[in-house]
Amino acid sequence: MEKETNQRAHRYCVIMCGGVGSRFWPFSRSGRPKQFLDFFGTGRSLLQMTYDRMLALTPSSHIILVTNSAYKEIIREQLPEVSEENILCEPARRNTAPCVCWAAHHIYAKDREASIVTLPSDHLIMREGEFHRVIDAGLGFVEQGDRLLTIGLKPTTPHTGYGYIQRGEPTATPDILKVKSFTEKPNKEMAKMFLSTGEFFWNSGMFMWRADSILKAFAKYDKEISTLFDAGEKYYGTSREMDFIEASFSHSPSISIDYAIMEKADNVYVETADLGWSDLGSWQALYETSPKNAEGNVTQNSEVLATDCEGTLFASGQGKIIVASGLKDYIVADQGNALLVYPRAEEQKIRQVVNEVLSRFGEEYV
């Protein structure tokens, strides 16, 4: 019991909050992406809710935010209680692997016994108590050995927007199993098959490991990143850490932690869970997650007068009304200086639309 309490004192959380969230344009803007928005009008942004959720498990001093330097001020404003040294600002966008590697070094320099839960900052989690239980159990599991653990969500629909994890052999810990395989986003038919077997889980992008375990995995599976960040060993946790990062970070390859490590390593486990989760990756994801009226319409934070509309998501800023008629399966999203009226089925094009908006109208619109 005492040992367990001691272990808990070595728990850290890394919240990744540097993404641009362009698939949620025009709500998500490059200057203020999705994670910084009060998405549901609750008074707290997605990042703030992620932070609040972790406070029950670990003190604020053990919560590290990794972001892009562009967002440092927003974070200071939204989480004034987080000390500046816990905000790691990446000087360039290089996907999640370098982010994970830097954060692990940063924490390991302070605490050789650290275990870490790494989380995206922009997900929806409805079952907070269950989340706490799952994280606690997962950290307990990785603290016992050299293990890389990912959370796999029990799928509720044959979603084609998520990657899936196939479970393998069970372990001695309930709900934690070896990973048999990671899959790319499937097509609809494949996704239905995944669902029917009961063996596949949504890849959540939430990870747990000991700091030394993930650094060991980098050394084994991604030499380039490992070498790059190992070179800073004597700077982590010192006043010169940022100088080193400024000089080195942008030389890292841009690669996700899934590709760099998880899909290659042989000590990878999945903790299956039911968290009332959505990655809120897109308007479509929000539509699927949200309660619908009799016509299948979703009203997000807006006042809507809809006639003869079906399957349509309406989202607007505070105090704005939408009057619509005859829309089937649309996204109507109005925010500030931009309005989107787009078929839900084509929402994968929104990223490229945002690029076109940028080139045609300028950065004040994206």
Added chain:
Amino acid sequence: MEKETNQRAHRYCVIMCGGVGSRFWPFSRSGRPKQFLDFFGTGRSLLQMTYDRMLALTPSSHIILVTNSAYKEIIREQLPEVSEENILCEPARRNTAPCVCWAAHHIYAKDREASIVTLPSDHLIMREGEFHRVIDAGLGFVEQGDRLLTIGLKPTTPHTGYGYIQRGEPTATPDILKVKSFTEKPNKEMAKMFLSTGEFFWNSGMFMWRADSILKAFAKYDKEISTLFDAGEKYYGTSREMDFIEASFSHSPSISIDYAIMEKADNVYVETADLGWSDLGSWQALYETSPKNAEGNVTQNSEVLATDCEGTLFASGQGKIIVASGLKDYIVADQGNALLVYPRAEEQKIRQVVNEVLSRFGEEYV
């Protein structure tokens, strides 16, 4: 020639600018209806453009604005050069007949030889030079006798949103003919027939008459209004005129000048004209009047990125962009705290929608 010049000195203009323009919601709002908007982003509102157009024909002191008291301040702000005594504020909404009758009395009290052109404030006229010629000729015609003259526009499409005027016998003045009949808004088939005969013209709502002629017509064809306003004879043009109007105006029946007089009188003429005219009565009217791109889309004062859209009108406030896909024959109109996404074919419902918006969301939205 001298006589003609003398006559011109007795010419007046009445601009009716008290309407609410609800069919143009959400651009037109009850607090600032269509006529007060810079509809085309030219820097001048429709009212200002109407006023500017008349200045070439008559001095500012001869231009009378009849409006609702709610709009007095907007008018003072938009037309600061108009003296306060030339702004007649109706204390209640009673359609156009009482407006015409009051304005005629007001002018007649100042000038027994007055001739008057009465105009809506919210129409589009593209051919300004031709407009000046037509008004000048029309006033010359009514100055010669006891005649009520309306302008009939040469129709370019079988429009079902306008009333039509059927021409009768010609007069000695070119393009001015007796009126054979007025018609209600026709159905499509009827409108096509009207167009093919060449005998029918759009009823513009622009009128010319001598002050004494229209007062005589009220006495003959609408005793109720005539009696009501005759009772103020000794007050018109005096400091007590408004007291009389405040006490009497709201007792008037609410009726249009067409119903009250034009459709009954036997001295009614039409001056046919081609003015590049639209009544801008609705989004549909604006759509039909506006230049279209290859897909038949109209972009009104907005920046638009449209893919796979056809026959759609996009309108937004300055500095706002619209991204849309897959819309066929829609109106997308975004202004301030309201957004409308509505099929063009159903735009006649917009009036009732505005009423519903008022009752559900409150008057700040209409």
